[in-house]
Amino acid sequence: MNESPLRELVPAVIGVLVRRGADFASAEDAVQEALVRALDTWSDDPPRDPKAWLVAVAWRKFLDAARAEASRRGRELAVDVEPPAGPVPATDDTLRLYFLCAHPILPPASAVALTLRAVGGLTTRQIAAAYLVPEATMAQRITRAKRRLAGLRLDQPGDLGTVLRVLYLVFNEGYSGDVDLAAEAIRLTRHLVALTDEPEVAGLLALMLLHHARRASRTGPGGRLVPLAEQDRSRWDTGLITEGVMILQAALARDRLGEYQAQAAIAALHADxxxxxxxxxxxxxxxxxxxxxxxxxxxxxxxxxxxxxxxxxxxxxxxxxxxxxxxxPRYTAATAYLHERAGDLEHAAELYAEASRAATSVPERDHLTREAARVRQLLRP
Amino acid sequence: MKYLLLKHYRGAPAPVNDVPMDKWTPEEVDAHMQYMRDFAARLEETGEFVDGQALAPEGAFVRYDGEGHPPVTDGPFAETKDLIAGWMVIDVESWDRAVELAGELSAAPGAGGEPIHEWLEVRPFLSEQTTVTE
Known part of the structure; x- marks a missing residue:
């Protein structure tokens, strides 16, 4: 089943529960449980009003948990059992959720995990698979993150800078497990553009689109890294490039330059x-x-x-x-490349080999080893 | 039964085809990488692959230095130190199967397209479960 429409509902449903009096941590847990149940049952029998279904199931989960907690402590349940009458308020709490989940007091890895779950609507299992850690570890990371946020209210102003950093971290994680994190980061940034009026948010979206447009050409057979100079530019996604450039131009026209706009400008010059x-x-x-x-x-x-x-x-x-x-990390690789360009092949080959030993990823290490081999081959008579 | 296949940067006996990788041709490097990927993919197919990771050659020894002191570090590693390059964990029927697979992995092509005959360390995991004996 296509999970995207379902996942898009998650932040709004958390917002509804919080407005009904649930604390953020419990509301988020309850919505996660409702989401997991929806993923299990909807493919056979999808409800007519998915959001109302999620709200009802999550609210029941929340009440069950709150009752269990209250009886454990021998107290009365402090929250009204019946939801307030009248329509669900139309206010969108999603922006507040972005701020809370990427709060500066959280370590980046926790902010990433919490954002993916509460704003992105991913399950703990999917997030754990994407970051190659056991599901229990990821669940614990999210629980501890929420504990650190305890006492912070959803309606406090947030730090947009850390939100953008978190989204960019997610984007750079790329594709691993069954979730395309780069595409997910783009979706969340798109949504954030619609919720805010900051050229830097648009700058980040443009940067992501321009990088994403080149993704298919960036790896060769068997996951081999293909450097920019050797990429098959006919495989670049021109639709994404056009969109990225248009978004960037509109952002730059507002004359409030920031680092994401500047990086997107560089990406646009490459794409062009x-x-x-x-x-x-x-x-x-x-x-x-x-x-x-x-x-x-x-x-x-x-x-x-x-x-x-x-x-x-x-x-x-x-x-x-x-x-x-x-x-x-990439200093020696850059030195090797410049020495090769300068015609100092012997030195370049040694530096490429040295750079491969300092590489921080397997594709990068393999690429640099291959570069050393390539330059040494040029040296042979 | 789970086994650890350990690959060494140094510390293992010298392989037969002992040419450092950056002195191969680029095609030989590609062929080697492809062999390693195919090997892992085949073990996933047979349901015997558990995990595989590569390690950077950098690092340090670390030990506790008593209350109120930061841990002592000793590094980078001396040239003589046994240095692990990476591992693969496999879950197989028997020791013989583990040895057979390690042999295949050691046949990965190197310089001149010839097998490297690299020495790999094969170590059984100690099981978490005790066998009921009564």
């Missing part, structure tokens, strides 16, 4: 180019300069040096690298 050699590297370097002003991040400094190498030649790139922290 027919090949690496025909890419507007000078403008890309300018965007990296903007990004440095906004973030001063070491990774940006590293990427900028590589772009300088394309714009002004590998020697200039190596000079720019001198300002970069050599302990960064």
């Amino acid at each position: 180019a027919p090949s690496t050699s025909e890419t507007d590297w000078v403008q890309i370097v300018e965007w990296y300069d903007e990004l440095l002003l906004l973030t001063d991040s070491p990774v940006v400094r590293l990427n900028r040096a590589v772009a300088v190498g394309e714009a002004d030649g590998p020697r200039a790139g190596l000079v720019a690298l001198a300002d970069v922290d050599p302990d960064l």
